[in-house]
Amino acid sequence: MRPNKLLGQHFLHSRTIISAIIRAAKVTRSDTVLEVGPGKGILTEALIHQARRVIAVEKDKRLCEFLRKKFSDAENLSIVEGDAIKTKLALPKKFKIVANIPYYLTSRFIRKFLAAQTQSMTLLIQYEVARRVCAAPPSMNLLALSVRAYADPKIMRKVPRRYFHPEPKVDSALITITKKKKSFFEKKKIDESVFFSLTKKAFSQKRKTLKNSLGINSHKRPQELTLSDWASVIHTHTRTAPRAYSQLNAEMLHR
Numbered sequence: 001m002r003p004n005k006l007l008g009q010h011f012l013h014s015r016t017i018i019s020a021i022i023r024a025a026k027v028t029r030s031d032t033v034l035e036v037g038p039g040k041g042i043l044t045e046a047l048i049h050q051a052r053r054v055i056a057v058e059k060d061k062r063l064c065e066f067l068r069k070k071f072s073d074a075e076n077l078s079i080v081e082g083d084a085i086k087t088k089l090a091l092p093k094k095f096k097i098v099a100n101i102p103y104y105l106t107s108r109f110i111r112k113f114l115a116a117q118t119q120s121m122t123l124l125i126q127y128e129v130a131r132r133v134c135a136a137p138p139s140m141n142l143l144a145l146s147v148r149a150y151a152d153p154k155i156m157r158k159v160p161r162r163y164f165h166p167e168p169k170v171d172s173a174l175i176t177i178t179k180k181k182k183s184f185f186e187k188k189k190i191d192e193s194v195f196f197s198l199t200k201k202a203f204s205q206k207r208k209t210l211k212n213s214l215g216i217n218s219h220k221r222p223q224e225l226t227l228s229d230w231a232s233v234i235h236t237h238t239r240t241a242p243r244a245y246s247q248l249n250a251e252m253l254h255r
Contacts, residue, residue, distance in 0.1 A: 009060070011039045012100060012124065014163040017174070018046050024156045024176050025098050025122035027051050032092050036084045036099035036109070041067050047098065048074050055091070057084045085112060093117050100124040106133075107143055110177070114150045121151075121177040130155050130173035140223045142203040148227050149184040149195065151177045188231040198234060 012018070021043060027033060027050040038044045038056040044067065047054045057080045058064050064081040071077050080087065084099075085108055096119050101109055103126050110133065113121060125133075134153045135144040147153050159172040185192050202213050202222040210218040210225075216237055225233070 009039065009102075010164040010166060010168045012042060012163060013165055014159075015042075017124075017159055017163055018043055020157060020174060021098060021122060021124065022046050022050060024174055025096055025120065027096065027098075031119075032095040034084075034089070034091065034095055034097045034099075036097065037101055038067060038079075039063065039100065041070055043098065043100070044071065044077065048077050052076060054078070055080060055089065057082060057087065057089070059083050085109060091117075094119050097121040097123075103129055110143070110147065114147065114177075119179055123175050123177070124159065124172055125175065126168075127158060127171045127173040130175045133175060133177075137226055137229075138224045140225065142199060145199060145227065145230070146196075147177060151179045153177045184227055184231070188235075190231060190234055194234055194238060195230070198237065199230065 025033070027047065029050070029052055031051045032053045032055070033047050033051045035044060035047060035054055035056040038058050040063070041056075044054065044056055048071065053076050054074075055078045056067065058067065059082065061081060064079055067079050071079075080089065085105065094117050097113060099109070099121070101123060106123075106125050106129050110121070110123075123130075132141055133144055133147055134155050135141055144153070154176050156174040156176055159174055161167050161169070161171050164172070184190070185195065198214060199222065202210060205213040206222050209221055210216045210233065213222075214233075214237065216233055218233070220229075
């Protein structure tokens with residue numbers, strides 16, 4: 001079966017990496033796992049032997065048919081044809097995600113499932129994208145900041161391009177995103193809409209200091225701030241400029 005280039009398909013064929021994914025995801029017999037992009041099922045096969053239940057979402061109709069035949073005897077596996085971003089899935093309150101996702105889907109995928117009842121995400125993504133997701137000051141970005149508000153990201157290992165077919169032009173990385181017991185918003189008593197309104201505005205003008213972009217008395221740029229720094233910025237901003245914030249929030253919500 002030929003990979004579909006339009007869907008960014010590169011099939012993993014290394015048993016060594018499959019074992020590394022299973023270990024990183026810490027899958028147990030009590031877990032429900034959402035697998036996105038199962039491909040030809042090399043990881044699916046390992047997951048159904050480790051998890052209580054596996055829900056595999058595949059966009060390619062040909063692969064769905066292939067997987068249903070290959071795993072016809074697997075009672076704990078459900079194959080769902082569809083786009084993981086758009087398809088409504090019947091998921092339990094807590095579940096783990098394991099996914100091999102293409103570059104164009106990464107940011108949207110992570111943002112969608114961060115706020116869900118996901119226990120963890122174990123992702124195989126392009127190496128440079130993994131570095132962006134796990135970035136820290138002074139190289140912070142909006143995606144990395146958003147991830148850290150809900151979870152702890154970590155690059156587990158680099159995955160050479162030779163472990164895929166067809167071989168992509170770049171290397172990949174295995175990362176884990178483990179949800180925190182209490183999100184940044186709960187701990188710091190910060191409204192999510194305030195946080196995202198201000199950070200989005202600041203990062204849209206990331207060459208400017210916060211003094212110039214947000215009117216805050218700081219000569220730092222957004223990529224230089226930690227999550228804790230942002231808590232201070234937001235508390236200061238909402239306390240000293242509530243009217244300015246209300247106007248900013250209204251503008252952001254209507255864009």
